[in-house]
Amino acid sequence: MTLPIGPEDVLAAAARLDGVAHRTPVMTSRTADERTGAQLFFKCENLQRVGAFKFRGAYSALSRFTPAQRKGGVIAYSSGNHGQAIAVSARLLGMPVAIVMPQDAPPIKIAATRGYGAEVILYDRYTENREAIGQRIATERGMTLIPPYNHVDVIAGQGTAALELIEEAGALDALVVCVGGGGLIGGCATITKHLLPECRVIGVEPAAGNDMQRSLAEGRIIHIDVPDTIADGAQTQHAGELTFPILQALVERIVTVTDPQLVAAMRFFFERMKIVVEPTGCLGAAALFERAIDLRGKRVGVILSGGNVDAERFASLLSMAPRAD
Amino acid sequence: MTLPIGPEDVLAAAARLDGVAHRTPVMTSRTADERTGAQLFFKCENLQRVGAFKFRGAYSALSRFTPAQRKGGVIAYSSGNHGQAIAVSARLLGMPVAIVMPQDAPPIKIAATRGYGAEVILYDRYTENREAIGQRIATERGMTLIPPYNHVDVIAGQGTAALELIEEAGALDALVVCVGGGGLIGGCATITKHLLPECRVIGVEPAAGNDMQRSLAEGRIIHIDVPDTIADGAQTQHAGELTFPILQALVERIVTVTDPQLVAAMRFFFERMKIVVEPTGCLGAAALFERAIDLRGKRVGVILSGGNVDAERFASLLSMAPRAD
Numbered sequence: 001m002t003l004p005i006g007p008e009d010v011l012a013a014a015a016r017l018d019g020v021a022h023r024t025p026v027m028t029s030r031t032a033d034e035r036t037g038a039q040l041f042f043k044c045e046n047l048q049r050v051g052a053f054k055f056r057g058a059y060s061a062l063s064r065f066t067p068a069q070r071k072g073g074v075i076a077y078s079s080g081n082h083g084q085a086i087a088v089s090a091r092l093l094g095m096p097v098a099i100v101m102p103q104d105a106p107p108i109k110i111a112a113t114r115g116y117g118a119e120v121i122l123y124d125r126y127t128e129n130r131e132a133i134g135q136r137i138a139t140e141r142g143m144t145l146i147p148p149y150n151h152v153d154v155i156a157g158q159g160t161a162a163l164e165l166i167e168e169a170g171a172l173d174a175l176v177v178c179v180g181g182g183g184l185i186g187g188c189a190t191i192t193k194h195l196l197p198e199c200r201v202i203g204v205e206p207a208a209g210n211d212m213q214r215s216l217a218e219g220r221i222i223h224i225d226v227p228d229t230i231a232d233g234a235q236t237q238h239a240g241e242l243t244f245p246i247l248q249a250l251v252e253r254i255v256t257v258t259d260p261q262l263v264a265a266m267r268f269f270f271e272r273m274k275i276v277v278e279p280t281g282c283l284g285a286a287a288l289f290e291r292a293i294d295l296r297g298k299r300v301g302v303i304l305s306g307g308n309v310d311a312e313r314f315a316s317l318l319s320m321a322p323r324a325d
Numbered sequence: 326m327t328l329p330i331g332p333e334d335v336l337a338a339a340a341r342l343d344g345v346a347h348r349t350p351v352m353t354s355r356t357a358d359e360r361t362g363a364q365l366f367f368k369c370e371n372l373q374r375v376g377a378f379k380f381r382g383a384y385s386a387l388s389r390f391t392p393a394q395r396k397g398g399v400i401a402y403s404s405g406n407h408g409q410a411i412a413v414s415a416r417l418l419g420m421p422v423a424i425v426m427p428q429d430a431p432p433i434k435i436a437a438t439r440g441y442g443a444e445v446i447l448y449d450r451y452t453e454n455r456e457a458i459g460q461r462i463a464t465e466r467g468m469t470l471i472p473p474y475n476h477v478d479v480i481a482g483q484g485t486a487a488l489e490l491i492e493e494a495g496a497l498d499a500l501v502v503c504v505g506g507g508g509l510i511g512g513c514a515t516i517t518k519h520l521l522p523e524c525r526v527i528g529v530e531p532a533a534g535n536d537m538q539r540s541l542a543e544g545r546i547i548h549i550d551v552p553d554t555i556a557d558g559a560q561t562q563h564a565g566e567l568t569f570p571i572l573q574a575l576v577e578r579i580v581t582v583t584d585p586q587l588v589a590a591m592r593f594f595f596e597r598m599k600i601v602v603e604p605t606g607c608l609g610a611a612a613l614f615e616r617a618i619d620l621r622g623k624r625v626g627v628i629l630s631g632g633n634v635d636a637e638r639f640a641s642l643l644s645m646a647p648r649a650d
Contacts (some may be wrong), residue, residue, distance in 0.1 A: 025350065046599045108648075267636045274371045274601040274632035307599035311592045312648065315640035323433075323637065 003249055004242040005152050007194035010159035010187060013060040017160055020063075020092065021056050024048050024161075026168045031272050036288045037296035041169040043161055046277050046307025050084045052233075053161050053184055053305050054148075058085035060157025061146050062093050070095045072142035077130040079105040080233060081306055082148040087116035098143065100134050108310070149183030150240030159187025165301045166192065172199050173298035178283035178305050179203040179212050179254060180234040182243030188303065189250035202293055203247070203254040204283040206231045206262070213254035215239050216247060230259045230317060233280030233306060255293055257286040263321035265289055266314070269304075278309040279317070328574055329567040330477050332519035335484035335512060338385040342485055345388075345417065346381055349373050349486075351493045356597050361613045362621035366494040368486055371602050371632025375409045377558075378486050378509055378630050379473075383410035385482025386471050387418050395420045397467035402455040404430040405558060406631055407473040412441035423468065425459050433635070474508030475565030484512025490626045491517065497524050498623035503608035503630050504528040504537050504579060505559040507568030513628065514575035527618055528572070528579040529608040531556045531587070538579035540564050541572060555584045555642060558605030558631060580618055582611040588646035590614055591639070594629075603634040604642070 027042045045053040062074055073096030076086040083099040090097035097118045101110060102125040113120050123133050138145040146154065161184070162175060175192050177185040189201040205212055209227025215238075223238040239247065265282035268289065269275050277285075284302040287293050309317075352367045370378040387399055398421030401411040408424045415422035422443045426435060427450040438445050448458050463470040471479065486509070487500060500517050502510040514526040530537055534552025540563075548563040564572065590607035593614065594600050602610075609627040612618050634642075 051599060270601055270636050270639070274376060276595050276599040276601065310648075311595050311639075311643055314595070314636075315643055318636055318640055323635075 003190070003246050005156050005187070005190055005246070007191050009152065009156035010163055010191040013056070013153065013156040014160045014163055016060055016063045017056060017157065020059055021160070022048050023164055026165060027273060027275070029273050032268070032285070038288065038298050038300045040288065041165060041172070041299070041301045042285070043165040043301060043303045044275065045161055045303060045305050046275060046281055048306075050081060050088050051306055051308040052081035052085065053158055053303070054081040054085035055088065056160050057154035057157035057183060057187075058082065058146065059089040059092070060160075061151055061153035062086070062089045062095070064153050065093075065095070065144065069144045072144060073097055075100065075134055075138050075143040075145050076148070077134045078148055079109055081308055083113055084116060086146060087113055087118035091117045096143070098137060100130050100137070102130075149181030149236075150242050152242060155183050155187045155190075155243060155246070157187065158184040159191045161303055162188035162301070163191045165303070166195055169299070169301060171196055171299065172301045174200040174202060174295050175301040175303075176202050176204060176284040176287060176293065177303045178234060178280055179205045180280070181236040182212060182239050182247050184303065184305060185251060186243040186246040189246060193250050200252045201250055203251050204287040204292070205254055205256050206234050206283070207256040207258050209234060209236070210254070210256050211237065212239055212247065213256060215244065216251070216254060219248075230262060230320070231280040231283060233278065234283065255287050257283060257290060257292055260321040261286040261290050263317050266317065267321065267323070276307045276309065276314070277304050278306045281305040281307065328515070328571050330481050330512070330515055330571070332516050334477065334481035335488055335516040338381070338478065338481040339485045339488055341385055341388045342381060342482065345384055346485070347373050348489055351490060352598060352600070354598050357593070357610070363613065363623050363625045365613065366490060366497070366624070366626045367610070368490040368626060368628045369600065370486055370628060370630050371600060371606055373631075375406060375413050376631055376633040377406035377410065378483055378628070379406040379410035380413065381485050382479035382482035382508060382512075383407065383471065384414040384417070385485075386476055386478035387411070387414045387420070389478050390418075390420070390469065394469050397469060398422055400425065400459055400463050400468040400470050401473070402459040403473055404434055406633055408438055409441060411471060412438050412443035416442045421468070423462060425455050425462070427455075474506030474561075475567050477567060480508050480512045480515075480568060480571070482512065483509040484516045486628055487513035487626070488516045490628070491520055494624070494626060496521055496624065497626045499525040499527060499620050500626040500628075501527050501529060501609035501612060501618065502628045503556075503559060503605055504530045505605070506561040507537060507564050507572050509628065509630060510576060511568040511571040514571060518575050525577045526575055528576050529612040529617070530579055530581050531559050531608065532581040532583045534559060534561070535579070535581050536562065537564055537572065538581060540569065541576070541579060544573075555587060555645070556605040556608060558603065559608065580612050582608060582615060582617055585646040586611040586615050588642050591642065592646065592648070601632045601634065601639070602629050603631045606630040606632065
């Protein structure tokens with residue numbers, strides 16, 4: 001079966017992102033290695049532009065717009081990292097941009113999105129549907145809608161994180177990636193299985209929202225309610241039509257972790273590695289720390305997907321997983 | 326006048342540290358540049374071994390021990406970064422090590438120091454004097470006492486942070502460094518004024534403990550009570566006999582910042598740059614953010630001296646400087 005994207009698409013996205021996206025560092029930690037028994041290579045997408053890997057997919061998609069599309073501009077619905085990534089990418093490419101956000105989104109996020117030069121369109125998330133609003137405005141204004149994960153150029157862009165990781169760390173026995181809608185792991189699996197066919201690709205979801213795990217088990221896309229988890233980047237309700245077949249073909253399995261396990265991993269990154277990783281970005285590391293995956297003796301890549309957690313939220317999350325000692 | 330160390334001592338320390346200390350990254354931030362009007366280069370010693378620049382000075386000193394000194398081992402009094410740096414350096418060099426710490430030091434710090442292989446000697450800080458204890462045990466056991474800043478090899482080692490920064494960032498108009506006992510800024514000023522004679526070297530102290538500012542103004546070492554500040558790495562009570570003349574000769578001036586200004590800078594590093602910097606490590610950046618120093622249009626190096634703040638303490642410090650919006 002032909003998958004929606006191939007490794008050549010990731011390589012093409014890498015060329016478009018060259019000099020625009022940060023080539024983020026790969027960090028290692030003796031303590032993390034001792035704790036897991038593996039040799040870990042952390043790809044620090046928390047240090048990416050806008051603080052998350054989402055910049056890769058957004059810029060990958062917008063940089064392929066035709067002149068007519070650029071003139072019309074781009075619209076996205078997201079109160080999170082995807083929206084900010086689209087806003088920044090549009091500004092870099094000099095095109096109009098509108099972001100559909102809920103009225104009750106944190107004011108700081110609305111202000112930040114406007115600060116990036118985007119028009120913010122507010123909606124009532126209890127009575128209105130953001131996808132319908134996005135589609136309607138896109139049609140009315142001649143804008144192109146870019147969804148957060150179900151888009152070939154977005155998936156290809158996200159895969160460049162794994163490409164860079166392998167270029168820097170060398171051969172890996174396994175790659176561990178957080179899973180929301182499947183864009184990041186889909187792109188990463190595409191390039192990884194091409195470069196390193198024996199490398200195992202393992203996804204990690206929040207236990208409260210394991211729709212991908214269930215979907216892969218049942219062989220069809222399962223829809224769930226908005227999951228109750230602190231991993232806000234993985235609160236997706238279903239896989240994408242484009243991402244799902246990629247995961248079916250290339251991902252070995254999905255494991256889950258709990259919110260307190262995510263907080264413990266956040267604390268580890270803060271105290272031992274001196275970096276800020278948002279809850280969603282901790283999914284992969286938490287699975288390894290908790291031995292949800294046992295990769296002792298292996299060389300393992302782990303994508304830290306983002307670092308967008310504000311200081312007050314970090315402080316309040318700590319109480320979910322008090323220090324062990 | 327001949328100063329206690331010269332640039333050749335810093336270069337020799339760099340050779341001893343090569344391959345042992347981390348060559349820490351230099352980070353930049355568009356937002357920080359916009360906020361200050363300067364072009365800032367942050368030297369990330371929070372990502373150094375043991376989480377602070379102190380490793381440089383400790384290893385610099387211990388690696389010059391004679392065979393007899395190595396056999397006798399090393400002793401230090403410190404409940405903070407210097408103690409851990411001495412413990413780790415001693416282990417790397419295979420020598421005995423004892424650290425004198427107050428009985429009421431945080432159990433996690435005592436455990437961490439023991440975890441590095443050090444013997445921990447506890448004392449009552451209300452009735453006993455740690456310097457006297459350190460001297461007595463050093464004499465009894467034939468150990469060498471290494472003080473935290475008043476030692477030529479320690480000062481030379483700290484200077485390697487500025488050496489690397491200049492090697493990576495190129496010419497600087499100014500270097501901004503936090504000031505405790507003066508070891509870091511003394512070593513950094515020594516190499517900086519040698520490589521870049523026109524570069525201004527500016528120190529930053531907590532407003533509650535500006536003994537160095539006052540000492541330089543009066544031309545003699547002033548002693549103060551333990552200052553009440555969250556910058557625990559700068560709670561020194563007086564300059565060293567070795568550091569003071571270096572600062573007199575090479576440092577342009579000392580400015581001060583308040584604790585809430587330090588917290589605001591910590592928040593900035595957390596939220597915008599996704600890195601953890603301890604309060605003392607924020608002194609230089611806070612002075613720039615608050616325009617205590619105006620270096621608009623200049624290329625400015627800033628040493629982020631360490632990242633050792635635990636998650637709970639970070640959380641509790643936030644309340645000192647609530648978010649502005």
